[in-house]
Amino acid sequence: MDLLLRGEWSSFVISTFMTIYFQMSLLYRERKRYNTTNYSGVKPINRKALSRIPLSKLMDLTVDYAFKQMFGSEKNKRITIVFLNAILQRTGRDTIKEVEFTSQEVGGEYKDDKQSRLDIVVRTQKGDLINMEVQLSNEHNMFKRTLYYWSRLYTSQLSKGMGYHTLLPTITINICHFTVFDKNTYYHNTFHLYEDSTMQRISDSDEVLEVHFIEMNKFLHMWSRNELNAFDDILVRWLLLLGMVDARKEKVYNQIYQELEELAMKDEILANAFSAWEQLSKSKEDVLAYESRLKYILDEEAKLEDVKYMAEKKGREEGREEGREKGILEEKEETVRKLLAKKMDVDFIAEVTGLTVERINEITSL
Incomplete structure (x- = not known):
């Protein structure tokens, strides 16, 4: 009787072991298939963030035309909202939940190019106005230009007969591909109106003026030194998206793509951004407009470099x-x-x- 029981017990152990081994084998094959080792059990959104276009064909999102099509269109509104919340660090009740794209003629249109406006202007669900733009070239007028745009946008809220109390906060965001602040090593600087000695803001109830400068060259430098973490900081991953392609240098940062592709497996909005970017870069009409805009920018930069060279040459001769x-x-x-x-x-x-x-x-x- 004891031998019989021991035999049944041995069969039970062997059967249990085989069942566990079979289940573990299935789990291993599934994990390997979906490549989700870093996210224990999280099923990926896409095996590849980009499936139908080479990286070299992607538009440079810091070219204002591509930036406007990516973040200034109604179909990509959810992407814009997440991006704005990341820049402005809005959380909880302050989170931007809805935006309306407006058509104020604040910044005018591209010189010699009527295909798209320069600025992205949105109104939030609270009525706040946000102006967002990118700048590739340093024309050495960013501060005055920024304050001019801010003032135009701020005063545009008032119609005849309206009181000043109806004015709502206005925010300007500048994403620059050059150094704005020589003495500051950090890439994101935010400005408000303060009293000099007490540092008290001019308005406690509303942010009358808020100006952001994001310097992409400093950002990429910090990222290359492993000083930034895209897994924990949402803004970092979005700025990596902007910095992944550099059309002027004809360069694609493959390391950035690999990092973002991994993140896109659990960040649905980032995955949607990749999809929108891919579709934009495949559109013949948009590619034509983008290349035209890029050529204009490069020509203008070349002219500025020629003027600078001639001035330096004249200075040396003098x-x-x-x-x-x-x-x-x-x-x-x-x-x-x-x-x-x-x-x-x-x-x-x-x-x-x-x-x-x-x-x-x-x-x-x-």
Whole structure:
């Protein structure tokens, strides 16, 4: 009887072990199939963030046309809302839940290009106005330009007969591909109106003025030094999306793509952004408009570089000419001293050197 029981127990153990082994094998194959090792059990949204287009064909999202199509269109509104909340660090009750794209002529349209407006302007569910734009080239007018745009947007809220109490907060966001603040190493700077000594804001109830500057060159530098974490910081992953393609350098950061592709497996909005980016980069009409805009920007940058080069060249030539003239003058003054030492007549020295009698007398007194 005991042997029989021991035999049944052995069969039970073997059967149980085989069942567990079979289930573990299935689980391993499923995990390997979906490549979800980093996210224990989370089923991916896509095996590939981009499935039908090479990375080299993607638009540079810091080119204003592509940026506007990506973040300024009604079909991508959810992407825009998440991006704005990340930049403005809105959480809880302050979260932006809805935006309405507006058509104020605040910044005008592209010079020689009527395909798209420069700025993205949205109104939130609370009525706050947000102006967001990207700048590839440093035209050295960012501060005055920003305040001008902000003031135009702020005052655009008032119609005849409306009181000033109806004015709502206005926010400007500048995403720049160049250094704005030489003395500040951090990539995201935010400004408000403060009192100088107490640092009290001009308004406790509303943010009358809020200006953001995001410097992409500093951001990418910090990321390359492993100082930023895209897994914990939503803004970092969105800025990586903007910095992944650099059309001016004809460069794609594959490492950024690999990191974002992994994140997109559990970030649905980021995955949607990849899909929208892919569709935008495949549209023949949008590609034509984008390439036209990019060419214009590159041509303008080349012109600025030519002007800068010519100015520096002129400065060097003027410097050399000034140096030559100074050298000639010093030689003449040395000749004056030698002739004076020989007791030569001042008028004769003036005739020989071409210097005035007054200047010769000044040299004499030195």
